[in-house]
Amino acid sequence: xxxxxxxxxxxxxxxxxxxxxxxxxIITTAFYAFFRYIDHALFPLVxxxxxxxxxxxxHVSLKPSSRSPHESRKISVxxxxxxxxxxxxxxxxxxxxxxxxxxxxxxx
Numbered sequence: 001x002x003x004x005x006x007x008x009x010x011x012x013x014x015x016x017x018x019x020x021x022x023x024x025x026i027i028t029t030a031f032y033a034f035f036r037y038i039d040h041a042l043f044p045l046v047x048x049x050x051x052x053x054x055x056x057x058x059h060v061s062l063k064p065s066s067r068s069p070h071e072s073r074k075i076s077v078x079x080x081x082x083x084x085x086x087x088x089x090x091x092x093x094x095x096x097x098x099x100x101x102x103x104x105x106x107x108x
Contacts, residue, residue, distance in 0.1 A: 008036030023105035024098035031095035035073060038088065042076055 011033035018026050045052045052058040059072040074092065078085045098105050 002040050005037060005040040008033045008040065011036060027091070027094045027098045027105060031091045034088065034091055035070075038073065038077055038081065038084065041084075042080055045076065045080065 011029050015026055015029035015033055018029065020026070039055055043052065043054055043058070045058060047058075047061075050061070052061065055069055055073055055076075058076060059067070059069045062072050062075065070092065074085075074088065077088045081088075094105075
């Protein structure tokens, strides 16, 4: 396993033990686990003959530079892992809502 996938597993393991009374943190740790696995699947990334070894390198190469690393990751998932994009977009939106808008998240 790589450091990214190890980190993803670490986050998933935490996600699995968080009590349902903390759904905001279940969503947040699920999102961060997923994006570590996405990074593992994407990188190293070869684009136009240039190899990018991390989301940080890829992010710097994208313009405008004001874009966040999360937005750069979203672009790369949409382009290179399109089949995962709906899942990524849903988790991203759910996480941003749980962290910054409404931390009380109902059970499904």
